[in-house]
Amino acid sequence: xxxxxxxDLIKQALQADEKAFQLLVEKYQxxxxxxCMGFAKNKQDAEDIAQEVFVEVFQSLGKFRxxxxxxxxxxxxxxxxxxxxxxxxxxxxxxxxxxxxxxxALEADHHLxxxxxxxxxxxxxxxKALAALPKNQRVAFILSKYQELSGKEIAAVxxxxxxxxxxxxxxxxxxxxxxxxxxxx
Amino acid sequence: MNCNEVKSFFINSDGHLQALPEEIKNHLASCxxxxxxxxQMTGALEVINHEKLLQPDPFFSTRVMGAIxxxxxxxxxxxxxxxxxxxxxxxxGVVLAMATxxxxxxxxxxxxxxxxxxxxxxxxxMEMQLLNDLSHEE
Numbered sequence: 001x002x003x004x005x006x007x008d009l010i011k012q013a014l015q016a017d018e019k020a021f022q023l024l025v026e027k028y029q030x031x032x033x034x035x036c037m038g039f040a041k042n043k044q045d046a047e048d049i050a051q052e053v054f055v056e057v058f059q060s061l062g063k064f065r066x067x068x069x070x071x072x073x074x075x076x077x078x079x080x081x082x083x084x085x086x087x088x089x090x091x092x093x094x095x096x097x098x099x100x101x102x103x104x105a106l107e108a109d110h111h112l113x114x115x116x117x118x119x120x121x122x123x124x125x126x127x128k129a130l131a132a133l134p135k136n137q138r139v140a141f142i143l144s145k146y147q148e149l150s151g152k153e154i155a156a157v158x159x160x161x162x163x164x165x166x167x168x169x170x171x172x173x174x175x176x177x178x179x180x181x182x183x184x185x
Numbered sequence: 186m187n188c189n190e191v192k193s194f195f196i197n198s199d200g201h202l203q204a205l206p207e208e209i210k211n212h213l214a215s216c217x218x219x220x221x222x223x224x225q226m227t228g229a230l231e232v233i234n235h236e237k238l239l240q241p242d243p244f245f246s247t248r249v250m251g252a253i254x255x256x257x258x259x260x261x262x263x264x265x266x267x268x269x270x271x272x273x274x275x276x277x278g279v280v281l282a283m284a285t286x287x288x289x290x291x292x293x294x295x296x297x298x299x300x301x302x303x304x305x306x307x308x309x310x311m312e313m314q315l316l317n318d319l320s321h322e323e
Contacts, residue, residue: 018250025246033241038233047241054249055256119235122228129229145233177196180226 006070014061021061025054028071031147032078038142039082041089041127049085053078068156075149075157079139086131129179137172144169186212191219195226 004012004023012020032053036046056077064073130138136158143154155165186208194209205213213220242248 018253021253022246022250025249029241029245029249033245034237034239037236037239043239046239047245050241050245051249051252055252058253059256118228119232122225123232125225126229126232146237174196177226177230178192180229181192181195181222 007066010061010064010070013058021058024057028074029054031071032074034146035075035078035142036082038130038146039086039138045085049081050078052085053081056081072153072156075143075147079143079157083135083139125180125183128183129176132179133172133175137168137175140165140168141172141176144172188212188216188219191216192222195223 004020006024006027009020009024009027013024029050033046033050036049036053037043040046040049053074057074060077064070130141133141139158140154143149143157144151149157151162151165151169154160154169155162158165160168191209191212194206213223
């Protein structure tokens with residue numbers, strides 16, 4: 001069963017074969033999770049988003065038209081879910097005091113066994129810098145840096161031309177570094 | 186080379202920070218502020234390499250399948266559905282209680298208004314009534 005292609009697994013999953021869908025999850029969980037990690041504040045949030053992604057994929061599998069690669073479709077859902085999560089977090093943060101936010105960010109780092117204070121500061125700074133990027137630049141940067149997708153692959157996920165993606169990645173790198181240099185204390 | 190030029194160099198560089206030009210190295214050696222700034226930037230960017238290596242929980246796929254099975258259940262059997270049903274029940278209870286309470290209010294008003302209309306002694310004093318009664322008896 002491990003030698004089956006994505007299309008075979010999708011066909012079997014559509015015939016209510018849970019094992020086939022679980023194999024799809026196991027095959028793509030690392031990619032989905034690490035993409036979510038780029039958008040989320042911590043590992044727990046990234047796992048929660050990744051879980052939502054696969055539940056959505058299961059529910060929408062019948063709508064997958066095979067017009068793009070399964071992984072492209074999966075990345076699109078992952079990006080949308082991650083952006084929705086960020087939007088919700090932004091809204092929830094309106095009701096939190098600054099202290100609560102800081103505590104949350106520190107708690108979020110407990111999953112890192114070697115997370116020293118400097119690393120926590122670095123993570124916090126990176127997350128702030130990523131959040132400060134315009135949405136399209138953020139998506140392009142995360143797909144390029146966390147997933148190491150090629151410009152062509154990112155273009156397929158974002159439904160943009162290759163040149164547009166290249167410009168987005170270039171600008172996102174510059175803006176991110178400018179933010180880090182300006183706000184790093 | 187000044188601090189702004191150093192900043193601009195790092196913003197526009199392609200990320201190969203090992204082979205820095207001599208003048209940048211000299212500036213960083215003499216300017217603590219720029220050195221700290223660059224250290225912070227490279228440290229933050231290094232976090233990406235660390236996060237890329239993180240893996241989901243070993244039971245992640247089992248958890249996903251559990252969530253899918255739970256989503257397949259009818260709404261009322263799910264924890265969220267049960268919670269919503271409980272909230273709806275409390276809401277109905279509150280609405281019924283408010284309706285009952287407002288009915289009592291209304292009946293109190295009626296009683297008061299009845300008392301008000303019965304008490305018309307200022308319109309027709311007791312003496313007048315007694316005189317009327319006497320005249321009827323005669």
